[in-house]
Amino acid sequence: MHDIRLVRADPAAFDAAMSRRGVAPVAAEILAQDAARRGAQQALQEKQARRNALAKEIGQAKRSGGNSVALEAEGAALRDAMAALEAEASRAEAAQTALLEALPNILDAAVPDGQDETGNVVLHQHGEPPRPNFAPKQHFEIGEALGQMDFATAAKLAGARFTLLSGPLARLERALGQWMLTLHTEEHGYTETAVPLLVNAATVYGTGQLPKFEDDLFKTTDGRYLIATAEMPLTNLVREEIVPEPTLPRRYTGLTPCFRSEAGSAGRDTRGMLRQHQFQKVELVSVTRPEDSEAEHERMTRCAERVLTELGLIWRRVVLCSGDTGFSAAKTYDLEVWLPGQGAWREISSCSNCRDFQARRMNARMRAPDGKGTVFLHTLNGSGVAVGRALIAVLETHQQPDGSVQVPPVLRPWMGGIERIG
RNA sequence: GGAGAGGUGGCGGAGUGGUCGAUCGCGUCGGUCUCGAAAACCGAAGUAGGUGCAAGCCUACCGUGGGUUCGAAUCCCACCCUCUCCGCCA
Numbered sequence: 001m002h003d004i005r006l007v008r009a010d011p012a013a014f015d016a017a018m019s020r021r022g023v024a025p026v027a028a029e030i031l032a033q034d035a036a037r038r039g040a041q042q043a044l045q046e047k048q049a050r051r052n053a054l055a056k057e058i059g060q061a062k063r064s065g066g067n068s069v070a071l072e073a074e075g076a077a078l079r080d081a082m083a084a085l086e087a088e089a090s091r092a093e094a095a096q097t098a099l100l101e102a103l104p105n106i107l108d109a110a111v112p113d114g115q116d117e118t119g120n121v122v123l124h125q126h127g128e129p130p131r132p133n134f135a136p137k138q139h140f141e142i143g144e145a146l147g148q149m150d151f152a153t154a155a156k157l158a159g160a161r162f163t164l165l166s167g168p169l170a171r172l173e174r175a176l177g178q179w180m181l182t183l184h185t186e187e188h189g190y191t192e193t194a195v196p197l198l199v200n201a202a203t204v205y206g207t208g209q210l211p212k213f214e215d216d217l218f219k220t221t222d223g224r225y226l227i228a229t230a231e232m233p234l235t236n237l238v239r240e241e242i243v244p245e246p247t248l249p250r251r252y253t254g255l256t257p258c259f260r261s262e263a264g265s266a267g268r269d270t271r272g273m274l275r276q277h278q279f280q281k282v283e284l285v286s287v288t289r290p291e292d293s294e295a296e297h298e299r300m301t302r303c304a305e306r307v308l309t310e311l312g313l314i315w316r317r318v319v320l321c322s323g324d325t326g327f328s329a330a331k332t333y334d335l336e337v338w339l340p341g342q343g344a345w346r347e348i349s350s351c352s353n354c355r356d357f358q359a360r361r362m363n364a365r366m367r368a369p370d371g372k373g374t375v376f377l378h379t380l381n382g383s384g385v386a387v388g389r390a391l392i393a394v395l396e397t398h399q400q401p402d403g404s405v406q407v408p409p410v411l412r413p414w415m416g417g418i419e420r421i422g
Numbered sequence: 423g424g425a426g427a428g429g430u431g432g433c434g435g436a437g438u439g440g441u442c443g444a445u446c447g448c449g450u451c452g453g454u455c456u457c458g459a460a461a462a463c464c465g466a467a468g469u470a471g472g473u474g475c476a477a478g479c480c481u482a483c484c485g486u487g488g489g490u491u492c493g494a495a496u497c498c499c500a501c502c503c504u505c506u507c508c509g510c511c512a
Contacts, residue, residue: 042472045481052481055493059440068492075492200502242469374469 001360002100004034017106020113020322030099037092044085051078102212105357107322108331114321120334121321126305127314129338134401138341139392140272143169145403146422149273163273163388168421172394172407173280175414177255177387180282180307184384188303190253190284195233197256198224203236206362208328208354216262218277226259230283231381238287239362242374248366249288249296253384256281273388274346280387286380289366290356293378297353301333304349304384311408313393314338316345330355335385341396348389351382 007014011027018026054075061068112121143149148169154162165173184190204210204225209217209232218226227233234252243250258281269275284303288296301317308315320332329352336345356376359365365374398406404422407415 038472041481045472048481051493056441058492062440072492077492079492 001357002103002106003360004030004096004100007031008034018103020107020111021104022323023103026099026103030096033092033096033099037089037096040085040089040092044082044089047078047082047085051075051082054078101361104327105330105354107325108353110319111325111331112319112321113323115323116321117324119321120318120324123317123319123333125314125316126309127338129314129343130340132340136340136343136396136399137403138272139274139339139395141341142395142399142403142405143273146405148421151273158277161275161277163276168415168418169391171415172411172421173387173391175411176390176394177280177282179411179414180384180387180390181253181255183307183310184253184282184284184303188251188253188306190251190303193234193237193252193254195227195230195254195256197227197259199227199232199236200224203232203239206236206239207232207358208361212327216260218259218261227256228260229258229281229381229383230254230256231285234283234285235287235358235379235381236362237285238359238364238377238379240364242365242367243287243377245289245366248377249286249292252285252287254283255387256283272392274392276388279389282384282387284351284382284384287364288378288380290375290378293353293355293380296378296380297331297333297351300380300382300384301335301351304335304351304382307385307390308335308337308348308393310410311390311394311397313390313397315348326350326352328352328354328357330357333382337389337393337397339393339396341399346389346393348393349383349385352380354379354381 002014007027007030011031014027015025018024054071058068058071058075060066061071112119114120137145140149140151143165144151146167146169148165148167150164150166151162154164157164181192185192198220201210201223204214204217209228217228220226225232234254237252238250257278259278261277273279284300286293286296286300305315305317315335315337318334318336320326320329320334325332332350332352334347335349335351337348338344339346355378358379359376364377364379366377367373368375394408394411395405398408400406400420402422404420407419407421412419
């Protein structure tokens with residue numbers, strides 16, 4: 001959500017910022033609604049003031065036994081006049097809000113221009129894609145050969161885009177999640193948080209998936225939504241709060257299933273467990289003072305990168321271009337991992353600085369430094385990392401010619417000490 | 423799911439149609455006193471919108487949204503949430 005004052009102050013700059021997002025100019029219409037709202041509100045408030053004065057006079061008249069018939073008649077007329085003004089004020093406000101809440105966040109100046117993912121820019125690479133002396137398999141070939149990854153049975157249970165893991169692979173998924181959570185809580189200062197997986201509309205609105213992206217979510221019969229990411233509940237922890245500044249930054253992490261209804265709708269990645277309706281993810285969320293979010297963004301991304309490094313994966317950091325950056329984000333780093341079986345870089349983490357965009361939607365604030373009023377917090381979220389995709393990367397990266405898979409040393413304590421699967 | 427009670431300012435808790443944005447207590451902040459502190463006393467202190475160069479002024483907000491009324495924290499309706507008891511249940 002944008003600050004209307006930003007639009008008022010410089011409509012052209014606002015339209016220019018939106019044009020980077022491919023949004024047609026909207027400032028003029030926003031300002032028209034704003035003017036209509038203010039006009040109606042001003043007139044309404046004058047009448048409200050008169051109504052309050054009348055009510056007092058009538059009260060006094062009645063107490064002293066006087067006649068108040070004329071005053072009451074004026075009040076009745078006033079009430080009717082106010083109804084129209086009130087309707088106009090709320091109509092204009094709703095129209096203005098509808099425009100503002102549908103607009104994506106303003107991009108950071110450092111975000112490169114580009115239409116789609118081909119415009120993203122690689123900033124850093126860790127390791128080189130290896131050239132193994134055997135033909136590396138894709139994760140589903142490895143998992144199915146092991147007899148521990150079963151898509152047919154998952155389809156029987158739930159349909160397409162679900163995965164059934166069993167035995168050591170099921171345990172490997174658990175080990176990955178447990179190890180990541182422990183790393184972030186014990187070494188990165190995040191607070192482990194167990195959250196509801198079903199959330200209400202206000203929560204979904206707060207992080208920006210509503211109202212525009214409702215179709216991407218699973219909705220329950222009672223009007224709730226399955227979380228698409230733990231970002232939703234974790235970020236909304238500060239919704240409608242005025243957070244004491246000394247408690248910032250707040251860093252939350254959680255391991256949750258994520259549910260995405262849109263996954264697979266484009267027909268991409270139809271084989272394997274890369275793109276599923278349900279997957280596990282360890283999420284990182286930070287809430288900071290405005291001046292700290294940029295540094296926090298770097299820090300958060302490094303926390304996610306450490307996960308990949310310690311798993312022995314080949315990865316690179318990419319800054320998303322204007323056309324690929326998500327709705328709520330001002331700037332996003334994707335971490336891409338090299339998948340030897342697929343022979344491609346694939347996203348395994350996405351770390352975004354949303355600045356005050358979500359905080360405005362949530363009304364999440366802290367006291368202003370000068371003591372006058374409040375300022376909106378900054379929120380950030382990142383995968384630390386996607387567990388399902390980490391499983392894929394571990395399988396493809398550490399596969400052996402005989403079809404077995406080496407367990408990365410950091411996971412062995414979580415795997416009962418075994419060094420190899422298969 | 424059934425029955426009942428309740429949601430008021432940071433917290434507790436008054437207030438059941440008219441100077442109530444709201445008594446009071448606690449907590450917080452500033453001051454007086456003190457060598458310093460405590461106590462005591464005095465004072466300050468919500469959020470947002472509109473308007474104004476500003477000081478300020480106006481408006482809204484007593485869970486949320488409607489309604490009744492000249493006037494609603496107070497009456498009516500719906501919804502949300504909390505608590506107690508019963509039932510069911512991992």
